[in-house]
Amino acid sequence: MSLGILPDAALDERAPSPSSSSRAWRRSALGYKEKFVDAFTFERVTVRQFSSRAAFSKAMHRECSPQTCDGDFDAVPETAFTVWDASILLGKYASRADVWARLSQRAIAEERACIALELGAGTGLASLILASSDACAKRGGVFALTDLPDVVEFTKRNARENKSENGGRVPDACVLAAAPMRWGRIDDVDALPPALRWPDVVLGADLMYTSNTDILRNLAESTTALMKPGSVGVFAACKEHRPEAIEKFVECMAPSFDVQRVPASTVHSEYPANDSDFEILEFWRLSD
DSSP states (O other), X not given: OOEEEOOGGGXXXXXXXXXXXXXXXXXXXSOHHHHHTSOEEXXXXXXXXOSSHHHHHHHTTXXXXXXXXXXXXXXXXXXXXXXXXXXXXXXXXXXXXXXXXXXXXXXXXXXXXXXXXXXXXXXXXXXXXXXXXXXXXXXXXXXXXXXXXXXHHHHHHHHHHTBGGGTOSXXXXXXXXXXXXXXXXXXXXXXXXXXXXXXXXEEEEXXXXXXXXXXXXXXXXXXHHHOOTTOEEEEEEETTTOHHHHHHHHHHHGGXXXXXXXXXXXXOTTXXXXXXXXXXXXXXXXXX
């Protein structure tokens, strides 16, 4: 494996010095209701939010179902029902025309639509930003949004509401799917429909949030199981949470991947971010 910073040629839309054209995109200044209750709209992609799984269940007029994950796995996190900054950063990075062409190069070489799968999708915002972008409009693509069984119904609803036939921005050329995925459960990976089993791109935003190393190993195991040589995992990581968890995940992935770090300040010209707050990690699958 190698571990380094992507070369300048891969970052040709690097952010300029902050200017009046730079957009304020971080959500830290928002109030509770805007962060956790109101629907959130970003560049005409709208996702519903809820303060907890119980609030979502109540809104859907059903009782909150019991946890479906056993004691060996992470309980359904309340954070799955709200938007976090890393999902915005990931969506904007992956949907840059130059970045998406590089990430989807295997699909382009095989003259087919690219298959992207997001782990821990939650609201689905990162995938929906990508699926609705100009970068994906021409060639189309298949976008699978996965999360824990008690979250995936919520994710599916947001995906459905953003399809063009329902007035959303995701065009007909981009297919959206939702599926349950528990990290570390290879049977969940194997249960994916054949069209989703080997994605070209695996996405993840703010997934390294825990000090539980077993969960990080499970995340690495599922990511590795999804990927063939030539595929790539792209993860947006917020360093403000648990920077040690990010490094543990990198350690788990390094034996099977070429690891590249993308400084947050180079991610997108209109959405400036500090290198001390975020980074993008690219994991390119090595040959077995």
